[in-house]
Each structure stands twice: as structure tokens, then as C-alpha cells.
Amino acid sequence: MQGRLSTWLTRYELAHRPLGFDYQGVEIPQVKAEDWPCLAVALFVYGFNYLRSQCAYDVVPGGYLASVYHLTKIEDNADQPEEICIKIFVSRKNPRIPSVFWVWKSSDFQERESYDMFGIIYDSHPGLKRILMPESRIGWPLRKDCVIPDFYELQDAY
Template identity: 60%
Template sequence: MVDENTPENAPETEETAIIQAGPVSSWLTENGFDHDLLEPDHLGVELIKVAPEFLIPLSTALFAYGFNYLQCQGAYDLGPGKELVSFYHLIKVGDNSDRPEEVRVKVFLPRDNPHLPSVYWIWKAADWQERESYDMYGIVYDGHPDLKRILMPEDWIGWPLRKDYVSPDFYELQDAY
């Protein structure tokens, strides 16, 4: 008699679903880079989760592997009291330009002290994108050459795109002269 409640016979749920490693994850694993797999996005792009302390070694390896273009860096908030996420969409620009290889790297950060090394020194395109993520979410990109507000006034208090942000009733403009 087969027990339907054993792990072997349990129906696949979101928690028990096995995620197939893609080519980038397989290469990273073969070369000893610690990371976790996330389910591919809606376009089938491979998603890789990495701890903050491994972002620079992993990013350097991906650059050496051919991911020479940072198409987008951004951030988002998972909700009040939850983690902040910094993400990187990388592309291999080269001979196969009609369908370049893509990968997304995500780093989950605690909202009370969101520090992460800057990838500016690997991809210069991260400059203003990391500044925007800092300005809107308060993620500090350690080692960034000019990390300061880019959209909000320099004396603004708080991080406007965090889901627990409370807008002030007014903002007093300072006399510029």
C-alpha cells in the first residue's frame, strides 16, 4: 500500500518545487561560487540569489564569464518589516547580439542596516542607478565613489519608496540665496 502523504508522493507545491539550475548557475557551482537559485522570471531569465558578502566575487566572476553589460540595477521593498532587495540585470553583449544571454542577481538585505558593496568598479553603469536605490530605499552601497541623494533634496529625511514610509505633511524649502 502506498502512503499518499509521504514526501515522495506529495504533490509539488511552491515550497517543494525543484528549480532546475540554468547554465549560469551551473557554471557558478562548477567554479565554487556560493549562491541560491530562485524560480526563473516570467520571461524565463535565470534568477540567482547571493548573500551581500559574496556579491563582489560573484559579480567579478560573471563579468569574466562574459556578462559585460549591466542593463539595470534597482531595488524594491518586500513590505513593512520585511527585507529590501537590490537586483542586477546582466547581459552578455557580443557575437550573439540578436539573443544575448541574460541573468538577474538578487541580494536580500535587512531593512534596519541595508549595506552592500558597490558594483560600480565592475560596471560603471551602476553609478547613478545605485544612487537612486540609495535615495529611494536607503540601501548603502559601500565603496561607491559618490553616494548621495540624486532625486530628493539632500536634507530629506527618510526613504520615500519604502512601503513603511510616512510622507511628511510639508517640506520647508530653504532659501538658496
């Protein structure tokens, strides 16, 4: 089922795959990592001028990792802003996605957090380094196949 934005993307031959709508009616297209920079610029030109959030999740243990971008079209005198949710799936063996920092500056810390927690590498990001975990941390703590070391001591709560 295609929405209004998927129809627009198809008309201009921008590669995507419609995944339907979420519970609030927000359209969800899937994009390949290599097509993401071109599509990001097209969406910005279309009017999606605000990156509301970027997050990532582990789809299944040993399977794909997903990077999710929530974009909003902010206009003057708009009662209900238009929204879209872009999903990009990458393999965990080579999780590389082009960064959209140069389109939406607000992706800076959000892409860094996804890198820190899941190990997704955002190519051409100006400062991709750990933001929450120490630099000495080995592994990616929010992946479903992450093994927690057993040498941590529990602290008393009193």
C-alpha cells in the same frame, strides 16, 4: 531548478541560491551581500559585460529590502543575448551591499537612486549621495513603511 548559469556557478563553488526563472526565461539567482563582489567579477569574466539596469524594492513592510541587477552578455553576431537577474536581499536595519561600480561603471547613478529612494548603502561607491530628493529630506520615500508628512499643501491644478 538550476539553469545553465547556476550550474556554472556551482561548478566553481561560487555561493548563490537559484530562485528559478522569470516569465521570459531569465535565470534568477540570489546572492548574499558579502559574496556579491567576488561573484560580480566572476560574472564579468564569464562574459556579462553590460549592466542593463539596477533597481531596488521593498519586499514587505518591516521586512527585507532587495537590490536587483539585470546583466546581459553582449557578443558579436549573437541573435539572442544571454541575460541574468541577480537578487540581493538585505535587512532594513543595516542595508549594506558592496558597490559594483568598479566592475560596471553604469551602476553609478542606478545605485545612487536606490540609495536615495530606499536607503540601501552601497559600500565603496565613489559618490553615494542623494540624486532625486533634496539633501535635507529625512527618510526613504519608496519604503513601504515611509510616513508622508502632513504639512505639504496641495496646489490647485489650474
